[in-house]
Amino acid sequence: QVQLVQSGAEVKKPGASVKVSCKASGYTFTSYYMHWVRQAPGQGLEWMGIINPSGGSTSYAQKFQGRVTMTRDTSTSTVYMELSSLRSEDTAVYYCARGETYYYDSSGYYFFDYWGQGTLVTVSS
């Protein structure tokens, strides 16, 4: 069965960086894109970006450009999300989510079919 297992909670000071991992199992790692989505306390969901585990190409939401880096390690089927220059507003639960993309009857379908359990990142001085 598909599983996405994320690293544990982190507490960071403002200005620091955090790196969250997401280990995939139960499917061919390089066959599906992986996304990162975050959720501030009591708030909604916010898409951060996407990585193609096959070639390593990435695309980031404009809001996070210059501060986020997504990488992968195909030998361990793990993707990473590093966020730098942390501020208090970055306090949130960070999720990895597998992206399903397919084409049927000339239409493309794009959604997140499996999610990690989430990693709480707290930014506090």
Next chain:
Amino acid sequence: EIVLTQSPGTLSLSPGERATLSCRASQSVSSSYLAWYQQKPGQAPRLLIYGASSRATGIPDRFSGSGSGTDFTLTISRLEPEDFAVYYCQQYGSSPLMYTFGQGTKLEIK
């Protein structure tokens, strides 16, 4: 950038009742780009509906999605106790690449 607006913000209903949740887009969205998720407290979101109307694997048939253009609806025909949660719609955009969520509808027990 397309903005998704969900209504109502909170919906108070009783088990057995019918729930109708709305997701309105600021511009026309291809139906195949629209998905719905359920999130319970302390849990990750769960995919319910993709392509506006296709149920994900294992989702009960009391959940249905409909709509096109700028107006989409998630309907729960008869509420079960486990359906009380927050629901999000989500759309895909290609130029620039972007995935956008609505702000969510909280479905609470009346």
